[in-house]
Amino acid sequence: MELNQSNPRNSGLKAAVVVLALLLMGSLAYMYKLNQDKSEVDSTLTKTMTEKEKFQKELEAKIAEYDAAIADNTALKGELETEQAKIVELLEKLKKSDGNVAEMSKYKNEYVKLKREMDNLIAENNLLKEKNTSLTKNLDSTNVVLSNVKTANDTLTAKNENLAKTVEKGQKLSVLNLTTLAVKQRSSGKQIDTDKASRADVLKISFTIAENQIAKTGERTYFVQVIDSKNNVLGDKKTETFGSTYLPYSFQKTIKYENKTVQVQEDLPVKSISAGSYFVNVFDKNGDLVSKTSFQLR
Structure with missing residues (x-):
């Protein structure tokens, strides 16, 4: 009789253990899911910040490229300065932004248009620079030729003067x-x-x-x-x-x-x-x- 009375107690204890085990497993699974979600968010934020930094550096490089082109002092200097100001303005917007996906997409689309205009201006500026260099070389060559001609004329003039003096001296009567x-x-x-x-x-x-x-x-x-x-x-x-x-x-x-x-x-x-x-x-x-x-x- 005593053995039969202890069986229900054992069954209840086992059931309680099973329930606790299930609750523990559920908690662990939930905590794992939360940690995984946090890692994904951190990864997304890190990736977003990295893209922002890369984009910022690219804009800074383009501004420096404009500086070099403006320093060439060609006929396009004014247009180059205007377009550079647009890149500078875009960079300031980027620095103030949170760097979220929507803002990054907006700024990159704006940059594509500015870059297209920039590439055209830089190419045209380089062409003008090459022409100026060619003109300078031609001018230098012309100056060398003129200098040589002047030197030859000066030499000829000196010879003629010396000859005239010699003739004049020779014509003097003793x-x-x-x-x-x-x-x-x-x-x-x-x-x-x-x-x-x-x-x-x-x-x-x-x-x-x-x-x-x-x-x-x-x-x-x-x-x-x-x-x-x-x-x-x-x-x-x-x-x-x-x-x-x-x-x-x-x-x-x-x-x-x-x-x-x-x-x-x-x-x-x-x-x-x-x-x-x-x-x-x-x-x-x-x-x-x-x-x-x-x-x-x-």
Whole structure:
């Protein structure tokens, strides 16, 4: 009788254990499901944030690309700056957004349109840049050619100037054998050489103009200057002006030159001259000293 009474109690206990086990399993399953859902949400959020960051970096790269294109300073600079401002505005919107799927989709669609316009502008800007580079190279080449031409012209001009100077120098007539002889003029007309100042009443001055085949023919004028030891000019004492220079001279001599040797002689009357050193200078029509000599009288 006692064994039969204990069976119902055991059955109830077993049933309670089964119920508790089922409840525990249900709780564990529910907790697992919650944890899995949380992981999926975290993964979705992480993925969304990663896409936002990538998109943000892409926009920043495009802004930098615009900066480089604007720096080229082509005719499209204004348009490039306008389109860059649109990208900057889109980037600011993205930074302020939550980065949800709807916003990301909206901003990416807007970016596709902006990128299409940007690609066209960048391509056109690169083409203009290439043309500018080509024009610059052509301009540089032209400048080099012009520089070479100028150098050649300068060289030719210098050569012509040197040649002209050489020809001018070659055309100058050489005055040689300048001599002065003091004489006493007698009433009969005869002239007697003397080296005494008290007896001299004429100075016979002579010089030779050398032959020069490349010199121009025509009249040549020379100014002869005779100076005594006291720096007095003998003779006519006339003055010729050469620019700002004044030349006092004793007499002027004009001859006809025909590319042949010419002997020039002139008598300079003197009166009561003193003993000492005398200096004779010959100047051409330009005032250049072409010959000089000196002599002594007792």
